[in-house]
Amino acid sequence: TAARVCDDLRGKETLVLDLTAITPICDYFVITTATNRRQLHAIADEVQRVLKEAGSERRGREGYDTSSWVVQDYGDIVLHVFIPETRALYDLENLWSDAPRVEWQPHYDG
DSSP, X not given: OHHHXXXXXXXXXXXXXXXXXXXXXXXXXXXXXXXXXXXXXXXXXXXXXXXXXXXXXXXXXXXXXXXXXXXEEOSSEEXXXXXXXXXXXXXXXXXXXXXXXEOOOOOOOO
């Protein structure tokens, strides 16, 4: 659901990493790239709204007011929304390269 929201708001290179066999911290990372801070906030806000509606309360958020990377923790899912330069700098896909990628399908209004 979080990945689909990112895609709906035109997040780039959205991926989901399955961390269940790697760390007890969380089950999944959802990672996406926003082209600017306004889009970064829009994606973070909409994921928050949709997940809250679905009964998943946010446990924490970092970077929203001052950063080029917003992290929102929902317990089993951690959302990372980056601007391109920050995503390249932290390179979470490489850092967590042992984590399998989860296939997901974007919404298509057909």
